[in-house]
Every structure is written in structure tokens, then in C-alpha cells.
Amino acid sequence: MSKVIAAQIKNILFHDGFIPHKKNAKGSTVIYSRNHPTAKFVRVVVNSGIDAKSGKFAAQPTVKLCYINRKKSWREITTEIFTDPKKLATTIKAQEAAEKFVKTCKYCKAKKFTAKTGNVVCSNACWAAWGGKKKSASPKKKTSQKVAAQKTKAARQKNLQRKPQNFRGKPQKKSSQKKAQKIVAEILPGDLVTVEEIEFEKVTNDYTGSILGVVMKVDNLGRVTTNWSANTSSLPEWDLPSLNHYGSNNRRLYRFKVLSRKAEWAQAV
Numbered sequence: 001m002s003k004v005i006a007a008q009i010k011n012i013l014f015h016d017g018f019i020p021h022k023k024n025a026k027g028s029t030v031i032y033s034r035n036h037p038t039a040k041f042v043r044v045v046v047n048s049g050i051d052a053k054s055g056k057f058a059a060q061p062t063v064k065l066c067y068i069n070r071k072k073s074w075r076e077i078t079t080e081i082f083t084d085p086k087k088l089a090t091t092i093k094a095q096e097a098a099e100k101f102v103k104t105c106k107y108c109k110a111k112k113f114t115a116k117t118g119n120v121v122c123s124n125a126c127w128a129a130w131g132g133k134k135k136s137a138s139p140k141k142k143t144s145q146k147v148a149a150q151k152t153k154a155a156r157q158k159n160l161q162r163k164p165q166n167f168r169g170k171p172q173k174k175s176s177q178k179k180a181q182k183i184v185a186e187i188l189p190g191d192l193v194t195v196e197e198i199e200f201e202k203v204t205n206d207y208t209g210s211i212l213g214v215v216m217k218v219d220n221l222g223r224v225t226t227n228w229s230a231n232t233s234s235l236p237e238w239d240l241p242s243l244n245h246y247g248s249n250n251r252r253l254y255r256f257k258v259l260s261r262k263a264e265w266a267q268a269v
């Protein structure tokens, strides 16, 4: 069986123009790559999950994008996504699409990547040539942005806490006396997802094209772990959905929208 799967993976990669690498510095499986269809210096990199020695399918394939910098070093510019062999072609397409969400260095136009320090920096490290001044100025900026983000978060939480008080004393409407229904959707590992904002069960904002993620895990409580590979919207990370269900009494919220297959939100039975 593992040989059959390996053959299927090889077939997909071969017909999509991928070339096997001679070496895998980090493991025993065969790495494949090819150029991104449009973006210069960007390679689509697939870890086939096929063991180089036995030729057997040994691990879930992964897909990521790398930017080849001026020194020919490969920088990971998107989060490596695990995929089911059956969804390999779809995941490759999704990663290709994620390219336009990867930030570009405004000085040298190279793609940015997340360095080991956690900072998002230019793949060419072109700032290193600027001299000491600018280099020391950048971490400061990051800190102030962080502080601002925390302030916003704190303000939001304050607002949330305040909300119930506003309604205190007001006569209860009939609609609010209705029992809240549990609304669920089938969210599965490997699903490509984006986000939609709903208000009173109506979609008020669709983030297709600006937010993209892949579902990594769904536990038995319906908690969803998502690899958010792209977000060019103004939605902060803490507003991104993390559950496969919600209560119909929620006035406004953000929920998953599955892109890779049909998955509808419906009342739980």
C-alpha cells in the first residue's frame, strides 16, 4: 500500500514539473521543488514523505514556499503545510496562492521571512549593509507595535466586559428569550480555510483572498488548530476562529469558511 501511495505522489509531482533533490539535510525523505509559476526567486518545495532508501511512503507530505536570496540560501517564506497525499495537488495550489500575501522588502524587493528571532526580515538581509543606526532602530519599532496591539486587545476585552451592563435593566425582547442553538460545521484536518464575519447569522464580511489557513487538528471538543499561512486583512490573530461551533445567540462573530470542499454551517442535531 505504501508503495502505491508513493507512486501516486511521484506521479502528481512529476506531472506538475517537480524535480527531486539529491539531498535532504534534515531527514531521510525525498524533497522535490520547482519554480513558482509567477514569482521570481520563489520555489515551491514539497517534502514527498517518500523514504529515499526504501521508496516507500513514510510520512505525510508537506508543502512550503522558499525564497532564494542573493547568497543562494533558501528562506522559508510560508509555513510548511502538512497534507494528505490525496490533497497534495490542492495544497500546492494553495501555497502558490499564498505567495502574494508574503511581504516584500521595500528596499530590495526580496520576499520577507520569519527569522529565528521571530522578526519578519528581508531574505537578502539587505539591512545589514545599511550600517549600525538603522539596525538598532528596528527592534524599537517592533516593541511599540506590540504595545499598541496589547493596548487594543485590552480595550477590546474591556468593551466585552462592559457590554452586559449596557443591557441591564432593559426589557428583554422576545427574540432574546429564544433558546440559543448550537451551530456547527464539519471542519477537518487538511481543509483550506478562510474567515467570514457574521452578524445575526448573516455573512457581513468574507475574507477569501486576504486570509488563508490550513486546518491542522480538530479535537473532540471542537477546538480547531489552524496554520494561518496568510493574513493581509486588518483582523488581528486573536479574532481568527478556533472552534467548529458557536451559539446562535452570538450577535457578531468570525467563523471558518472552508474553501477546499463544501462545508455548511447548520444547527446541531
Ligand SMILES: [Zn+2]
Residues within 6 Å of the ligand: 105, 106, 107, 108, 109, 110, 122, 123, 124, 125, 126, 127
Ligand atoms: Zn531587502
